Amino acid sequence: MIKKPMFIIITLFLLLIALAVINIGLGAIPVHPEVIMQSIYGRADPDLAYILAYYRLPRIVLAILVGFSLATAGVIAQAVLQNPLAAPDTLGTAGGASVAAVGATALFPTLSLSMISLAAFIGGIIATFMVYLLALKGESNTTRLALVGISVGAFCSAGVDLAVLRMDTNVQTALLWLNGSLFGREWEHVIQLLPFSIPLFLAALLLAKSLDSLRLGQEVATGLGLRVEVYKVIMLLVAVLLTTSSIATAGTVGFLGLISPHIARQLVGHAHKFVLPVAGLVGSIIFLLADSIGRGAMPPIEVPAGLITAVLGVPYFLFLLWQQSRKEKKAV
Template identity: 55%
Template sequence: MLKRHPKLIFIILAAALLFMGIINIGIGDIYISPIEIMNLLIGQGDADYRYIVFDYRAPRIVLAILIGGSLAVAGVIMQTILNNTLAAPDTLGVSGGAAAAALISVSLFPSISIFSISFIAFIGGALATFIVYTLAYKDGADPVRLALVGVSVSALCGSGVELALLKMDTSAQTSLLWLNGSLFGRSWDQVFVAAPVTIAVILILLLFIRALDSLMLGGQIAAGLGVSVEKMKILLLGLSTLLTGASVAAVGMISFLGLISPHITRKLVGSQHRYLLPTAALVGAFLLLFADTIGRTVIRPLEIPAGIVTSLLGAPYFLYLLYQESKNGKKSAS
């Protein structure tokens, strides 16, 4: 019944995201109650708490919402334009390519700016996507073959990331945070770089809702409806790669979030992109914030990177999807 009321779903998810944000922002060596947080948000409350919340904890909350939403939207776009339920930033090698390019650039130029890292991450992600699609394309891009090639290229990029980290003057903990994706230690600097890119790209993507709905029906139907199919696919893939590159540059590699968020969202609101895109952004933001909350509380005082939590949640689902695609392929062949 709720699927018939996507606006209600959106409101419920927004409320759940706000609740999760308040819970997350109170977690730490000094616990801050939800009531105290609400007082701080309206300009009241303890000055020391205000410093802790707005200078240290708020940036990671805002960044989780931005990055989670960006990866989810990128996953929706990739799955739509490729007509592939296994397509996602990590399964297409975009995340791996972006991370490898960003880390190699940092190892070669230690003083490089965050903005430059984001641009280089975009180039690396685009190159990895091109390689995956070229290797997987054979009389069409078979979903299973595309996913397997994407995982292989991601593994190769992961080796590049590890090599770059070995050459960097960095600790093992910092290396772990980059390899697995973490919101730990992130500040407003990362927010101010990621926010303009992610918000602008998502707003631009909202302009192509009709084109996305047409592409979902197939290339021939979309062309009949006046869509320049190949040009539109390249443009949309480029925008989703830009979202992924900005995300990787800000927090490292967050695995499987761009894969599972679109599937959850379609079950909630269906496949019309005017509902799918904004709702997916909320779902992705909630999942990353939830993963960060779990990582910060399950074995306190140690902190598990959010990317590890999303991997634990997403890897089994990816194997299930891979099995389903393989089974569907066998049925089609018979």
């Protein structure tokens, strides 16, 4: 285990900045990094500078915020539920938020982003509560959580498909909700997400010691004076808000909340004051990398970033599921 978490954080931050510079140069019209620097100093072609500032830069900032938010939500879910397979995907939060956001958009095409976010939050809460009733209440195991979460997610995905088919929409909009995409994202969407992502991440950092206590078990946490049930509700609400606000702006992005916390714990151990920022940076890097691959693989055709994260995340999820099944069989 690496013992220098600040070194890891700084390294990941620099990697994220480098990846952002590469990403802003990708697209139907490739832009050299030198030209990007010239645009920063106001020496580049005005039209090119406008494209970089108002089309490419917002989607980069949004990719960072969405990746950070979903990874943070995954850390919270895994700590609160003491379940390595807990994540916005397996808790049904992402699916519920997606179907509610798409349904609201289909019924009310002129609905504002703030109202879409509210609909996504309500849908995420309902889906998470359904998974809780079916898999988490009483005696449960990690495999059961995964199977129930996938079932609820599949039901919500079918609802998204139905809503998209009935909407007067184009293919790009459908792909946004079905697979997660940053196509056409603007500063408006960044401004929409900022009031959620940054304050909620800071709230999660303030609750880091409580997350450490919960990781030791409910009885130990209670013995340490923690009001377990109250803190669980607060933390899960933070996770749901982070997830639903991200989905309302970028569509369904799978597996970031599942794999990022595991990578972070491999790098810096289990102290959540380090796991939270490291997982957030890892999530941002993965999502920004997925967007870079999606934009640069077959220009001008753009592959949704959510498809790339699924390709990366599914094998890792299956490995975790197999690993946890083995542990549970040995424990019997």
